[in-house]
Amino acid sequence: MKVSLFVTCIVDQMYPQVGLATVDLLSKLGAEVRFNSDQTCCGQPAFNTGFREEAREVAAHMLDVFETELKSADYVVAPSGSCTTMVKKFYVELFEGDANNLARVEAIGGKVYELSQFLVDVLGVQDLGLASAAKVTYHDSCHLLRELGVSGQPRELIKNIAGVEFVEMDRADACCGFGGTFSVKFPEISTAIAEEKIASIERTGADTLVACDSSCLMQISGLLSRRGSDIRCVHIAELLNDAR
Amino acid sequence: MQDEIHTETFVENYRSALSNAQLQKALAIATTKFTLGRGMAVASVGDEWNLLRERAREIKEHSIANLDHYLGKFAAKIEELGGRVYWARDARDANAYITGLARDRGISLAVKSKSMMTEEIELNHALALAGVEAVETDLGEYIVQLAGERPSHIIAPAIHKTRGDVADLFSEKLHVERTEEIERMTALARRVLRQKFATAGLGVTGANFAVAETGTIVLVENEGNIRLTTSLPRVHVALMGIEKVIPRLEDLAVFLRLLPRSASGQKMSSYVSFISGVKTSPIDEGPEELHVVILDNGRVDILANEHLRESLYCIRCGACLNTCPVYQKIGGHAYGWIYPGPIGALLTPQLVGRERAENLPFASSLCGACREVCPIKINIPDMLLHLRHEIKEDAAARVPAPARASNRLGRRLEALGVKAWRAAMKTRRRYERSARMARLAQSALGNESMLFNRWTATRDLPPMAPRSFREEWESRMLGTNNSKDKEVK
Structure with missing residues (x-):
């Protein structure tokens, strides 16, 4: 099986280790992983801020990249629920009235997957036969949960790591307050929301927070680190790839 | 009045x-x-x-x-x-x-x-x-x-x-x-x-x-x-x-x-x-x-706006307020008019004028919790996104500009920023060059500079990775190719 990695710009530039972990994980599971360096950003920052024309131009570029990749790859996989949602769901809205691009979105949409969903729903693995020692809690990122309907898959993958103690936090499905440009347009509200999230995390006594989106992790770890907390924030790709 | x-x-x-x-x-x-x-x-x-x-x-x-x-x-x-x-x-x-x-x-x-x-x-x-x-x-x-x-x-x-x-x-x-x-x-x-x-x-x-x-x-x-x-x-x-x-x-x-x-x-x-x-x-x-x-x-x-018509389905139950992470933090009065929370962010600009309430549709993390509890399944996040788009379109066409000088400047900078972003994201070469520039800016100006302080005033920001994923990938590919070459020899 050939898988093309949609690394996302935030992982590419801020968290390359998440991209590398995704590649290694998929390779271990027998996938042949490709990466197309023409990819940039899915366009969500502009779409989210109301600048649809600009978002469309960038999205059209990404459609070229995905089409090229899917000529030889079976799937496109991204370590992000949010960027996957942008492509699968919001591109439909973005290209409203543009039959040509809508057809392109439809053709590729069904082959684009978020990593944890891909592992469980497509590759059919729940138990990777891994072991690790950590007390882990999981944060549902909003797009992954409410747009893609993914919540059980990452939890199964985590719980099946031998030696991991999984603790559900209260209000795991509550937003972390990131919200893309919301986090810098209204930083005080964004931070106040994150404070609730880290209180929930801390109440679990977990030493490790796992999520499927680096953007949420940047928000949560940014506040935890400012508070001097030693709770580790890791992407699910890293957790799964680092376990033995 | x-x-x-x-x-x-x-x-x-x-x-x-x-x-x-x-x-x-x-x-x-x-x-x-x-x-x-x-x-x-x-x-x-x-x-x-x-x-x-x-x-x-x-x-x-x-x-x-x-x-x-x-x-x-x-x-x-x-x-x-x-x-x-x-x-x-x-x-x-x-x-x-x-x-x-x-x-x-x-x-x-x-x-x-x-x-x-x-x-x-x-x-x-x-x-x-x-x-x-x-x-x-x-x-x-x-x-x-x-x-x-x-x-x-x-x-x-x-x-x-x-x-x-x-x-x-x-x-x-x-x-x-x-x-x-x-x-x-x-x-x-x-x-x-x-x-x-x-x-x-x-x-x-x-x-x-x-x-x-x-x-x-x-x-x-x-x-x-x-x-x-x-x-x-x-x-x-x-x-x-x-x-x-x-x-x-x-x-x-x-x-x-x-x-x-x-x-x-x-x-x-x-x-x-x-x-x-x-x-x-x-x-x-x-x-x-x-x-x-x-x-x-x-x-x-x-009613005439097919993208926003659904706003009229609301039965005013208030469930979206209670579940909204933003409302939970800022309460009702902050929204500035009688309809607070997600439904307020959606209705107020439509009822009092988009230019008077242009911040409201943006004051949402778009988490979707409101849609989940809405008894009529009103797609509030989606309409907030649409309203943001309408507001940006109106703003681009609007004369006069907003009364407050800081808003005028902010709007101009944002529009310029988005244009620059678009240019950077359309080709690999420009994307990589922009990433190098951002890396330089972060290390030269520091996280506390104006460029980053809307994030860093309350949260830490990690430095951009010294080597991006794509650079790591290229190295790996090069490594694999080299070892293949050796094998051939």
Whole structure:
């Protein structure tokens, strides 16, 4: 099986280790992983801020990249629920009235997957036969949960790591307050929301927070680190790839 | 009209809300209570809950799509039953009609039930100018009125006040000994309000639903004050937006199961009143006159916008407020007008003008929790995204620019930033060059610089990776190719 990695710009530039972990994980599971360096950003920052024309131009570029990749790859996989949602769901809205691009979105949409969903729903693995020692809690990122309907898959993958103690936090499905440009347009509200999230995390006594989106992790770890907390924030790709 | 719209100062509003410890406490308690209550009430319905929501949505879709038909039918039925219908274009129009009624009939005291529509048109203020005292009879709304404030929640107007606040308020305004005992405070308000009910000539209510086939106004409440408002005074005026009409009584059954569960976590509210016409014989109870004021007040424009039409499906349950992470933190007053939370962020710009409330659609993390609890499955996040788009389009075309210089500058910088971003994201070469520049900027200017401080004032920001994923990938590929070369040799 050939898988093309949609690394996302935030992982590419801020968290390359998440991209590398995704590649290694998929390779271990027998996938042949490709990466197309023409990819940039899915366009969500502009779409989210109301600048649809600009978002469309960038999205059209990404459609070229995905089409090229899917000529030889079976799937496109991204370590992000949010960027996957942008492509699968919001591109439909973005290209409203543009039959040509809508057809392109439809053709590729069904082959684009978020990593944890891909592992469980497509590759059919729940138990990777891994072991690790950590007390882990999981944060549902909003797009992954409410747009893609993914919540059980990452939890199964985590719980099946031998030696991991999984603790559900209260209000795991509550937003972390990131919200893309919301986090810098209204930083005080964004931070106040994150404070609730880290209180929930801390109440679990977990030493490790796992999520499927680096953007949420940047928000949560940014506040935890400012508070001097030693709770580790890791992407699910890293957790799964680092376990033995 | 009084200027009670404070949407332009949204940033100042929410900052002051965030630093108000008392408010933070009150919000946490109230939103948690409502959220838990709703959760249990919904769970008790089981799988049928989603079917009910879908059915309610279908009914609203159908009603709104055939609004002219159902409104016509409803109005005809009302008049057949002896009521009068007044079609009001806007707030001024509606207020003039109602104050005119009071004046013609020599009425100087009105009792009111809680109604968002009367808040929307500032009816109390108009009545006061016309020499009519208007007394709010919902306990929470009465508290807010005594305090000279406006409601901060659609169904719980005094949600921002603690028991102690109310005790202070009552002792000051009603000149009684201060008590924090809830029963005693309630009894006191009850005594004052009973007096008003007994003497008022006019009763003003909103309408939760308007049933077209029977000409029935349906009012949902818990305190019994609406029952009194609609039965004791000689004249009853009911105000409703054009979107309130539903086709049949049968449809009402769906909404009556959804509304109390979503709003207050109740299976059923204590009172549901069905008002159909006026009394027809001396032994009947109820008012002699019924006037139904049907308001547009900006709704026809919403109806005309296919992307935002769904805003009109709202039944004002307030569930989206309670579950919203933003509302939970900033409360209702910060939104600057009467509709707070996700539904407020959506409705307010459409009703008071996008340019006056342009911050509101952006003040959402778009987490989608509101859509999840909405009894009508209104896609609020999606419409907020659309509204953001409309606002940016309007802004690009708008003359003059916003009044505040800081807003003008901010808008210009944002537009320039997005243009630069677009250029950078369209080709690999420019993307990689921009990433190098960003890396340089971060290391040269530092995280505390203006470029990053909207993030870093409260949160740490990791440095951009010294080597991007794509660079790592290239190295790996090169490595693999080299080792392959060696093998060949």
